[in-house]
Amino acid sequence: MTTEPERDPVEPDDVRTARAAIDAYRSRTDPPPEQPEVTGGARGTDDRVDDQVAECIAREAWDAVIAVTPPPPDPATDPGPAVEPPEVAERRAQAVAIVRGLRQLGYHLDESLLPGPDMAAG
Template sequence: MTTEPEPDRVEPDDVRAARAAIDAHLSRSDPSPGHGGGADGLRSDGRVDDQVADRIAREAWDAVIAVTPPPPDPATDPGPAVEPPEVAERRARAIAIARGLQRLGYHLDESLLPGPGMAAG
């Protein structure tokens, strides 16, 4: 399977994060036909298709959103919002996964790509 790196090749951290996310996604997906998981989404060359890569990146961003507290009310708390460590950690992971998927050649929805105009997080 192409989630495995080539022997004796050192990969960037973001590529390792993407491969781990692909493996985790495939291992928890329902492998029965028609349920969108397991072998579903795998191409004949052993890579997942771009839709599955999008789903994996979206799951990483959803994990960020799930732990992000609502912004403070400026009327009651005028101080700057401080990002909790868990949010920062999940955001860094989501960025690494998205970048790694790109490095692996997957074409992701623009809203899932890290950057200044990033819609994902």
């Protein structure tokens, strides 16, 4: 398990983006305070997030990119270059920032979740 370091008021944008993604994930997955924590909870009483949860957060970010990515044009009917919609570019940049921020916070992510050369923002 990795303990999140104290928040630095001058931390990089990627780290702030990753922390926001962690907070959003926690707000969706943590049990209400009056209920005992169930197996698989994202956070315990010590306020830690493990690498597996960090991978879930990164995977959700990439899934959001895939969800808004239109299918590629058919070369038989549209031979022109494909133009990436602004929403896809924005989601991709956010996913890259989340992954980079999680890495800067010390989380170990599966290599398939890391930005690669074929990604516009990576």
